[in-house]
Amino acid sequence: MxxxxxxxxxxxxxxxxxxxxxxxxxxxxxxxxxxxxxxxxxxxxxxxxxxxxxxxxxxxxxxxxxxxxxxxxxxxxxxxxxxxxxxxxxxxxxxxxxxxxxxxxxxxxxxxxxxxxxxxxxxxxxxxxxxxxxxxxxxxxxxxxxxGIDTDAWPDMSGNEKSIDILLYNKVRWHRKSARETDLVQPLRDLLKARGLTWRELNYGSHTPTQYRDLVSRSRALLFCTEHETQGLAYQEAMSANLPVFAWDQGELVDPSQRALTAGEVIPSSVPYFDERCGLQFQINNIEEQFDRFWRALPTYRPRDYVLETLSLxxxxxxxxxxxxxxxxxxxxxxxxxxxxxxxxxxxxxxxx
Incomplete structure (x- = not known):
């Protein structure tokens, strides 16, 4: 056709x-x-x-x-x-x-x-x-x-040599220099340091696709920080590469242009396509508890299976x-x-x- x-x-x-x-x-x-x-x-x-x-x-x-x-x-x-x-x-x-x-x-x-x-x-x-x-x-x-996600372009990278425990993908777009730096991003950095983990931080908009792919290939897991996504290609590409995702999912509509549109309550998600195979979600009030659960269960997650079943091309x-x-x-x-x-x-x- x-x-x-x-x-x-x-x-x-x-x-x-x-x-x-x-x-x-x-x-x-x-x-x-x-x-x-x-x-x-x-x-x-x-x-x-x-x-x-x-x-x-x-x-x-x-x-x-x-x-x-x-x-x-x-x-x-x-x-x-x-x-x-x-x-x-x-x-x-x-x-x-x-x-x-x-x-x-x-x-x-x-x-x-x-x-x-x-x-x-x-x-x-x-x-x-x-x-x-x-x-x-x-x-x-x-x-x-x-x-759909191109699962051939983003193959299973779980068997690659890993030098980074956590790739922190910082896509916080609102209140970035104020509240979210204080109550979200810095506590996450402190947590990773306290647990003795290696990590790299990538800021949305300031990297190339090659840089992102390289970091994904060398990381064990993705820490995904954004207020909400309508789909979220970046975290789904990482899941296609079989990286479990620890996702901040506050459920609060923050985008001022979107808030102006709705007269009722809208509960958004930062990971709108996600299930128990993919990783774990957290909110600001339970960062440490949820991260420890996530890290203990890391070997059991199978995010690529979810992508192949649900989000393939x-x-x-x-x-x-x-x-x-x-x-x-x-x-x-x-x-x-x-x-x-x-x-x-x-x-x-x-x-x-």
Whole structure:
């Protein structure tokens, strides 16, 4: 099956003119090289997720075409996938039935405007909890859709020579210089020192993929510190490498832009895909108790088994197709008459699909 995907973001731009695809990929290569030279993260999480989605669909035998506006216009009833940022994609005037994600879901008021410009049938978040950010009356148009992890690119590294006990991945984004440094990050450093463990600390945004892979390969476990994640590719890549994860999971919505959206209580997670095979979660009031439990049980965890069963590229592609395929039969129907996630009785929990 031919699946037209469209992406517009910092990495890859969508250009609707002859030679636009070639120019877009040239720009992506130049940006990647420039950021790599600067020692900055060369790709955004949205683009990594998008490329994994493309791999997933190709693995299932589908023909994926990217930013092919000519094909979409020749086949206006053929469903398309939209990813990245919606406002730039809306300006091209495509009216094909569309499945959106991965990408940044616009705020409800902005989304209402975009829905008049695009034929959006299904909008997705990477997991279940962010759907609750939206008003109850519009949640039925959303569905959770994770992006698969490339388990070949992230093979089992548990047999590698280990020189680091703990890789501390510091992705604290709010209150980083104040409260969280005092009550979370420094106590964790003190704990590791008191237990006589070796560790390396990696700050989000200031490392390259090669540096991250090297540290993962030499570490016994990942200590993952972030307020909340809609999916969390970094910790899932480490789990694919068979590193058990000790995850700070406070269950508190901190992002001010997300807090402004919701009128009710939303309980987020830093590890929305996780079970007892993966490791252990902790909160600020039980750091030491939970870490000792985690460290004692370290040899028993099997996070790669969880990833292979739940989050592989094949699983990600199958999840996309479960949402995309019904749109093929409903391509010319009014939006009110087509498949919606609520009507399909899709059951997805924080433990996976």
């Amino acid at each position: 031919k699946i037209p995907l469209f992406f517009d973001g910092y990495d890859l731009k969508a250009y609707d003119f002859r030679g636009g695809q070639s120019l877009s990929y040239l720009r992506e290569r130049l940006r990647y090289g420039y950021r790599l030279m600067k020692g900055a993260q060369p790709r955004t999480g949205f683009y990594v997720a998008f490329t994994n989605l493309s791999k997933s669909l190709q693995m299932l035998g589908h023909d994926v075409v990217i930013n092919d506006f000519a094909f979409a216009r020749r086949h206006p009833d053929h469903p398309i996938g939209l990813s990245g940022y919606l406002p730039p994609l809306a300006r091209f005037g495509l009216r094909n039935p569309a499945l959106y994600g991965p990408g940044r879901v616009p705020d409800p008021d902005d989304l209402e405007v975009l829905q008049r410009q695009l034929n959006l049938r299904i909008l997705t978040y990477p997991s279940t909890w962010p759907i609750q950010l939206n008003p109850v009356e519009i949640r039925r148009q959303f569905a959770p859709m994770f992006v 094949r699983c990600g592609g199958e999840r996309f197709m479960s949402l995309y395929t019904p749109l093929l039969d409903a391509g010319s129907a009014p939006a009110s008459e087509v498949f919606t996630p609520a009507e399909a009785n899709i059951a997805v929990t924080s433990e996976g699909v």
